[in-house]
Amino acid sequence: MAQRIEGRATWLVSRAQRRGHRILYEAFAAAGSRPYRYRLLAELAESGPMSQARVGELAGIDPSDVSTTLAELEAAGLTARAPDPADGRRKVVALTAAGRAELQRLDAVVDDVQRRFLAPLGDAEQRTFLELLARTGRDAAPDAAP
Amino acid sequence: MAQRIEGRATWLVSRAQRRGHRILYEAFAAAGSRPYRYRLLAELAESGPMSQARVGELAGIDPSDVSTTLAELEAAGLTARAPDPADGRRKVVALTAAGRAELQRLDAVVDDVQRRFLAPLGDAEQRTFLELLARTGRDAAPDAAP
DNA sequence: CTCATTTCAGTTGCACTGAAATAA
DNA sequence: CTTATTTCAGTGAAACTGAAATGA
DSSP, rough: OOOOHTTTHHHHHHHHHHHHHHHHHHHHHTTTTOOOHHHHHHHHHHHEEEEEHHHHHHHOHHHHHHHHHHHHHHTTSSEEEEETEEEEEEEEEEEOOOHHHHHHHHHHHHHHHHHHHHSSHHHHHHHHHHHHHHHHHHHHOOOOOO | OHHHEEEEEEEEHHHHHHHHHHHHHHHHHHOOOOOHHHHHHHHHHOOEEEEEHHHHHHHHHOOHHHHHHHHHHHHSSSEEEEEEEEEEEEEEEEEEEHHHHHHHHHHOOOOOOOHHTTTOOOOOOOHHHHHHHHHSSOOOOOOOOO
16 A cells, blocks of 8 residues: 555544454354344344334434345344334334344344454553544534524 | 444444545545545555556555556546556556646645544544554454464 | 456445335 | 335445456
């Protein structure tokens, strides 16, 4: 890589993200799942049954991708959809028992991924790293209202 | 985002990368360029004329993408390709004067992107952040030879 | 023959757009 | 009527695979 690129923050964060993504993705693939599925399962477990539009909003996944991912989860018996009696446009999605078990299984996979990803840093460095990452990734504060 | 995901290192680094990528990509788009073009121009400026295979290897870009990106750069008059007299398979790529000027222009764009990306951190924090990022992104050391 | 180089066509996962169908 | 929800088809950039053509 060119000298003028090698030390740049945007380059270093991309490289770190690629390493993290590779570790995470390979772990999910080995476990027979994918990040989108995990994110939807996690959101449903923590906030309970809700419409597709709502779970997609919470998980930060586009409605069209929510639709296809939920079709996969449903085919695997991990979630179930039912029409909302209060609003015929909505489908209410809920975890099944198998979905809850799958989430627990994937939680352990993700724990191990974090351990491996952060292995180059000591304990105190890991805490510092997470804090600086959190601040750097936050959307810049919009201009204060008058 | 679900609680069990929000504080994860892989999630935080992805979010920081998305912010950096958005700032960088919008700046390149406003300047009428793209990261692949910048990387190839930078590599050619620092290491001089060389084959497509070599510049792609140095810049970390797939040979097939090098081929199409160089076609764009050549159409814009920023690089020139000539057959290698010493090896008929190779094409030797070189920067043109316009390519050198374009690189200087993009260097200033990238400088400004870094400043904006790191703005949430103080000076000392920025240095710490870059060092931790560099170590976290490095490929894990392979097992030592016996 | 094998291997390297360049090029083109195609794939994949992610994020998104546009449009259609349905219903509030 | 407009708006919200779901679904499907398709797009775009990044990174990659596979195959073909050319030549060492």
